[in-house]
Amino acid sequence: MMDAGRHPLIKLMSYSEIEDVNGYVGNFKVTVRKKARYVDETVCNSCGECEKVCPAIHPDEFQMGLATRKAVHLPFPQAVPSAYLINMENCLGTNPIACGKCAEVCEKNAINYDMQDEIVVLDIGAIVVATGIDVYDPTQQDEYGYTRFQNVITSMEFERLICAGGPTVGHLVRPGDHTTPLRIGFIQCVGSRSLRDGAGFCSNICCMNTVKDTLLIRDHYPDAECSVFYIDIRAFGKGFEDLYDKSREAGVKYIRGIPGEITEDPATGNLRMVVENTTTRSIEEHEFDMIVLSVGVRPRADGGDIRRHLTLSQTSDGFLMEAHPKLKPVDAPTRGVYIAGCAEAPKDVKESVTQASAAAARAGVLLNAGKVTVEAITCTIDNDLCHGCGACEKVCPYGAITVDKGAKTAAVVEAACAGCGTCGSACRFDAITMRHFTDAQIVAQVDALLAERQSGKVIVFACNWCSYAGGDTAGTSRMLYPASNRLIRTMCSGRISEEFVLRAFRKGAPIVLVSGCHFADCHYIDANRQTVKRVYRLWKQLEKLGIRTERLQLEWISAAEGPKFQKTMREMEELRAQVTQEEIDHTVKVLTEQFEKRRLKKVRS
Amino acid sequence: MEKMWVFKCQRCGCDYQEVYDPKAALRERSCPQCRSNSVRPLHDVDSTKRQAKG
Amino acid sequence: MPKALPRIGVFVCDCGSNIAGTVDTQAVTDYATTLPGVVAVVRNKYTCAEPGQQEIKKAIVEEKLERVVVASCTPRMHEPTFRGCVWDVGLNPYLMEMANLREHCSWVHGDDKEGATAKAKDLVASAVARAAKLEAQEEAVFPVTKAALVIGGGITGIQAAMDLADAGHQVYLVEKEASIGGIMAQLDKTYPTMDCSI
Numbered sequence: 001m002m003d004a005g006r007h008p009l010i011k012l013m014s015y016s017e018i019e020d021v022n023g024y025v026g027n028f029k030v031t032v033r034k035k036a037r038y039v040d041e042t043v044c045n046s047c048g049e050c051e052k053v054c055p056a057i058h059p060d061e062f063q064m065g066l067a068t069r070k071a072v073h074l075p076f077p078q079a080v081p082s083a084y085l086i087n088m089e090n091c092l093g094t095n096p097i098a099c100g101k102c103a104e105v106c107e108k109n110a111i112n113y114d115m116q117d118e119i120v121v122l123d124i125g126a127i128v129v130a131t132g133i134d135v136y137d138p139t140q141q142d143e144y145g146y147t148r149f150q151n152v153i154t155s156m157e158f159e160r161l162i163c164a165g166g167p168t169v170g171h172l173v174r175p176g177d178h179t180t181p182l183r184i185g186f187i188q189c190v191g192s193r194s195l196r197d198g199a200g201f202c203s204n205i206c207c208m209n210t211v212k213d214t215l216l217i218r219d220h221y222p223d224a225e226c227s228v229f230y231i232d233i234r235a236f237g238k239g240f241e242d243l244y245d246k247s248r249e250a251g252v253k254y255i256r257g258i259p260g261e262i263t264e265d266p267a268t269g270n271l272r273m274v275v276e277n278t279t280t281r282s283i284e285e286h287e288f289d290m291i292v293l294s295v296g297v298r299p300r301a302d303g304g305d306i307r308r309h310l311t312l313s314q315t316s317d318g319f320l321m322e323a324h325p326k327l328k329p330v331d332a333p334t335r336g337v338y339i340a341g342c343a344e345a346p347k348d349v350k351e352s353v354t355q356a357s358a359a360a361a362r363a364g365v366l367l368n369a370g371k372v373t374v375e376a377i378t379c380t381i382d383n384d385l386c387h388g389c390g391a392c393e394k395v396c397p398y399g400a401i402t403v404d405k406g407a408k409t410a411a412v413v414e415a416a417c418a419g420c421g422t423c424g425s426a427c428r429f430d431a432i433t434m435r436h437f438t439d440a441q442i443v444a445q446v447d448a449l450l451a452e453r454q455s456g457k458v459i460v461f462a463c464n465w466c467s468y469a470g471g472d473t474a475g476t477s478r479m480l481y482p483a484s485n486r487l488i489r490t491m492c493s494g495r496i497s498e499e500f501v502l503r504a505f506r507k508g509a510p511i512v513l514v515s516g517c518h519f520a521d522c523h524y525i526d527a528n529r530q531t532v533k534r535v536y537r538l539w540k541q542l543e544k545l546g547i548r549t550e551r552l553q554l555e556w557i558s559a560a561e562g563p564k565f566q567k568t569m570r571e572m573e574e575l576r577a578q579v580t581q582e583e584i585d586h587t588v589k590v591l592t593e594q595f596e597k598r599r600l601k602k603v604r605s
Numbered sequence: 606m607e608k609m610w611v612f613k614c615q616r617c618g619c620d621y622q623e624v625y626d627p628k629a630a631l632r633e634r635s636c637p638q639c640r641s642n643s644v645r646p647l648h649d650v651d652s653t654k655r656q657a658k659g
Numbered sequence: 660m661p662k663a664l665p666r667i668g669v670f671v672c673d674c675g676s677n678i679a680g681t682v683d684t685q686a687v688t689d690y691a692t693t694l695p696g697v698v699a700v701v702r703n704k705y706t707c708a709e710p711g712q713q714e715i716k717k718a719i720v721e722e723k724l725e726r727v728v729v730a731s732c733t734p735r736m737h738e739p740t741f742r743g744c745v746w747d748v749g750l751n752p753y754l755m756e757m758a759n760l761r762e763h764c765s766w767v768h769g770d771d772k773e774g775a776t777a778k779a780k781d782l783v784a785s786a787v788a789r790a791a792k793l794e795a796q797e798e799a800v801f802p803v804t805k806a807a808l809v810i811g812g813g814i815t816g817i818q819a820a821m822d823l824a825d826a827g828h829q830v831y832l833v834e835k836e837a838s839i840g841g842i843m844a845q846l847d848k849t850y851p852t853m854d855c856s857i
Contacts, residue, residue: 001840004817009824015837018810026803032833079838122831125804130816132841163847212850239851341815349814349849356815360822363807367828372803376796414799436753441792448788449781472733475762483774486781487763519633529631539645550615554643
């Protein structure tokens with residue numbers, strides 16, 4: 001921590017948040033909000049005089065609320081930067097009449113109540129996302145009485161109680177009566193491996209953390225008895241099994257079974273539980289002085305902002321998704337962005353450090369190269385055909401297109417264009433060409449797929465990042481589904497123009513599925529909103545033409561949703577089987593007539 | 606303006622009502638019965654009433 | 660008069676038994692020869708392996724191929740591989756197209772060999788039709804700003820920032836809280852070595 005704070009090449013921006021990210025690989029513009037600390041960190045020498053006079057007392061977050069801090073405080077003794085800050089929500093008031101005591105005693109004049117948030121814009125080549133996790137809050141699991149019984153604590157609270165730097169200077173006491181607990185129970189998997197509590201995944205760290213805790217207790221208090229209630233003990237890492245053995249040798253009891261409920265003896269504050277020991281197949285009763293809930297972890301509740309800014313995806317459990325699970329484990333799907341630590345999945349310190357070094361190395365590869373090639377899939381505009389209508393400018397998520405309505409022209413900034421293609425689909429005058437995903441190329445695929453045996457096929461338009469990748473995930477997991485679907489890949493579902501869908505129906509497709517990313521996952525900010533609008537318009541048009549609207553389907557499938565891809569493809573096959581040959585013939589006839597009419601009109605004009 | 610609309614699921618065929626504003630930013634929708642995203646806004650609830658009266 | 664079709668080569672991959680175990684790759688190979696513009700079709704055990712790539716390069720030179728279709732796995736996996744392969748012998752990387760016979764076909768239709776083979780043929784036909792319309796593209800090259808941003812100052816962010824900075828890069832370490840350290844700073848000891856966390 002200290003080293004990071006004083007490294008000449010590291011600019012530490014604490015108490016700061018990412019406001020916005022623009023640009024692209026190698027050339028990001030990142031807006032950072034440096035929140036006002038009301039204490040000048042460059043001047044503060046953390047003498048602590050301010051804290052002594054501050055009258056506003058608040059629970060100390062660092063000590064998990066087991067101690068108090070003042071409104072003006074140092075986050076914790078070893079904090080980096082070693083500077084105080086004022087939490088304005090706790091402060092009595094900056095008006096000198098209301099309080100102002102801290103400013104009076106500060107010899108360095110570091111306290112400035114008028115300090116404002118500062119906005120800084122950074123030019124960045126590569127980004128490492130290491131946003132971490134939240135610790136599970138067991139309040140909702142009321143059967144363990146976390147909020148009702150004082151002597152039921154979480155493993156994070158235990159951590160502070162056993163720590164020499166904690167509120168009790170390392171003396172383990174139970175919160176109810178400040179006596180040293182000699183019978184301590186640990187309940188594992190609280191908030192993990194339980195779909196009822198919203199997380200089916202294993203939090204990875206809690207088993208070994210409890211093993212560690214039991215050893216700390218036995219080390220500090222050799223008389224203390226520890227019992228651990230578990231589903232499985234997952235001691236899979238280097239040196240883990242040794243530590244687990246040590247804990248058992250030290251006399252810690254490991255009981256395979258999770259209690260259903262904890263009750264409190266109001267007279268003593270002791271805690272009772274009944275548990276089925278699934279090893280001995282017997283019902284056991286236990287009484288403890290204190291119970292530690294070994295809580296799991298959760299994806300950060302505020303992780304959505306960063307995900308949106310960087311157009312990252314998340315897996316079904318809410319952690320960040322890597323570009324490839326085996327071959328690109330620390331690359332984000334967005335080029336120039338790398339992910340590491342618990343933001344990717346729950347992991348312990350060693351694994352976090354390993355992954356951090358991997359991400360740093362990957363970022364270093366990009367920075368050392370000094371240049372980057374951008375895929376040639378951006379749009380080009382033919383100003384001979386452009387009418388200056390502005391439709392493209394309106395739908396571009398990146399503001400890459402500027403239209404001159406007077407001159408009836410449009411211009412695109414290639415470096416800003418990400419190649420989603422939604423402008424190409426919005427242009428009614430064929431003035432926009434999406435390189436490598438041209439109308440001619442996509443239409444050729446539609447025609448080839450529907451050259452014969454049309455009635456047996458479902459045409460699926462799929463975006464590269466999510467739905468096509470979801471199909472890949474289904475494949476990697478060998479999830480079987482009917483062989484009737486035929487995918488056409490575009491970079492974004494925003495590229496799927498109404499013309500492609502109508503063409504598929506005109507060529508005899510019984511069912512057409514338009515698929516893309518979930519709204520939160522769209523890799524082109526919000527280009528897939530245009531997809532929805534187009535599908536709404538298509539449904540209306542099909543209805544007018546007397547074509548069953550159910551034959552056009554829409555589905556959002558993320559790259560991780562192999563099962564949803566499989567389910568959707570099965571449903572598509574069911575829908576396909578309901579479409580009769582007469583129906584297809586009728587559609588082909590109606591749409592061919594419409595197509596011819598439009599073609600003639602175009603030729604005449 | 607946000608109004609109660611009648612939606613029709615294009616997958617399972619069910620009808621349901623949900624708040625929708627054709628002019629506002631879209632949000633991700635799915636059928637309350639079959640979870641499909643193929644849900645189509647048909648018309649606002651008031652306009653059916655009007656149709657019924659007319 | 661319509662423009663003459665470009666000379667297209669199709670490379671069907673068995674992927675060991677990953678594809679060939681379900682899809683009749685010989686039937687797909689035979690079918691590919693009938694497609695418009697196709698002048699060469701080669702079936703390989705592993706197209707991505709060195710011998711497989713050599714076959715592609717050889718055919719590009721000998722058959723004067725102008726477009727290449729690789730019918731193997733997902734382009735999300737090996738598109739860069741095959742783009743590099745064709746570029747080695749001077750064919751623009753954007754003139755290479757892939758048909759996904761593995762993730763989207765053999766691996767998901769293991770119970771329907773006939774259906775999988777029919778689908779594989781369609782996927783190849785679609786890729787060939789698209790290939791005929793492909794155009795060479797030049798990739799734009801942009802400079803990279805020599806600075807890294809690390810978001811999050813927990814143990815992971817600190818380590819990443821230190822590594823990048825030690826390698827000589829300018830690093831901005833942005834932390835939401837007033838101090839770096841994250842959850843690790845709150846821990847007493849860490850397993851399995853029971854050493855201090857701060």
